[in-house]
Amino acid sequence: MTTEWLDKLPIFGASIARNFFSPDTLESRFFTLMVFMHIAVPLIALVILWVHLQRVTKPRINPPRGLAIGVLVALLTLSLVHPATSQGPADLAKVPAAVGLDWFYLPLYPLLDRWPGPVTWGASGALLLILLAMPWLPPMRKPAAAVVDLANCNGCTRCFNDCPYSAIIMGNRTDGRPFERQAIVNPALCVGCGICAGSCPTSTPFRTASDLIPGIDLPDHSISALRDAVLAATTPLQGKSRILVFGCEHGSSISNLPPGTSSVSLRCIGQLPPSFIDFVLSKNLADGVVLVGCSENSGHARFGIRWTQARLARARDPHLRARVPAERLRVVWAGRDGRTKLDSALRDFTHDLDQLLAPPSRAVAERMAKLEEFIRD
Structure with a gap:
């Protein structure tokens, strides 16, 4: 059937199907060609994949260990329960009454009996062109690209280092200020995730002497608007335990939260500068802060989770100040279907805050009073 389909192409001098008329016409060179094609096609696909990976910043190729082990165990189990078997040897002198069909790899074969060759080739070619064009098609809705404010940019390279898509480069200074470099954004590569704004040292809500305009920011989701949203x-x-939730647009829903809990939405959890956590707690705007991002190992903006974890662990600038009490902060990695996980984490966090903020018991108060009296004496 495959050879009959290939014969519809005007690139072969003689019919390929004639090789299967009798055992005498089926030469070993044909099988050598088939083996070569089965090796060459995957190698070509591997080269294309390698070229693609060269265009991706810090690509992650290997899946999480748990997922890899789970898939391996599932495939081994499936191979034992329902092994893939070959059909009997072909007899070119007989026409088979039934042929087993692999519907996963050969879904086109039933159409070859119903559609003319040019139609199937045309449909296959159109599908191939669509697949090849998909990476180059513009998105249906693309957020505004980040913009650089040179008055607040000192060329520190933090946004350059944190951008997951290599949309930022460092160029020579153009405004005459005494700094060597400045950030330059390529709008064609920027996806508007805001991770760059979260990495900028000028993205601090404590700024009062001037307007809150970072060195790099999102024009439609600015750091200044984020501070206003927090307030x-x-x-x-x-209530007794006030909680503010910072949520990612691609994570769990943060609407309809329990009483005493409010939320602020971000493009990506990596857009949040750690100074905002310090701002909320030090200004007593809330008793606890919860960060909600995409499910772990599947961040929508690729490095939003990784950079946030490093900033909270004080392993990456801008890092969380040491004065921020760890017991006042919770992190929940939950995808769009992780609302149950978020609700459970909020209940546990509320309980912990209630215990933390509860006034001391009478016995503890009496001991403290005696200690103070002893110190005075």
């Missing part, structure tokens, strides 16, 4: 979200908070 607006924390103002109505009441």
Whole structure:
């Protein structure tokens, strides 16, 4: 059937199907060609994949260990329960009454009996062109690219180092300020994740002497607007344990939260400068902060989770200040279907805050009073 389909192409001098008329016409060179094709096609695909990986910043090729082991065990189990078997040897003198068909690898074969050769080739070619064009098609909705404010950019390279898509390069200074470099954004590569704004040292909500304009920012989701959103979200908070949730657009839903809990949405959790956590707690805007991002190992913006974890661990600048109490902060990596996980984490966090903020018991208060009296004496 494959040879009949290939014969529809005008590139072969003689019919390929004639090789299967009798055992005498089936030469070993034909099988050598088939073996070569089965080796060459995967190698060509591997080269194309390698070229693609060269265009990706810090590509992650290997899957998480748990996922890899799980898939391996599943495949081994499936091979034992339902092994793939070959059909009997071909007899070219007989026409088989039934042929086993692998519907996963050969879904086109049933159409070859119903559609003319040019139609199947045309449909296959059109599908191939669509697949090849998909990486180059513009997105349906692309956020605005990050913009650089040279008045607040000192060329520190943090945004350059943290950008997951190599959308930022460092170029020579153009404004005459006494710095060697400046950040330059390529709008064609920028996806508007905001990780660059979260890495900028000028993205601090404590700034009061001047307008909150970082060295690099998102024009439609700015750091200044983020501070305003934090103030607006924390103002109505009441109760014994007030919690502010910073959530990622691609993570779990942060709407309809329990009483005493409010939320602020981010493009990516990596957009949040750690100074905002310090700002919320030191200004007593809330009693606890929860960060909600994509599910672990599947960040939408690739490095949003990794950079956030490193900043909180004080292993990457800008890092979280040491004065921020760890017991006032929770991190939840939950995807779009992780609302149950988030609700459970909020209940546990609320309970912990209640215990932390509870007034001392009468016995503890009496001991403290005696200790103070002893010190005075």
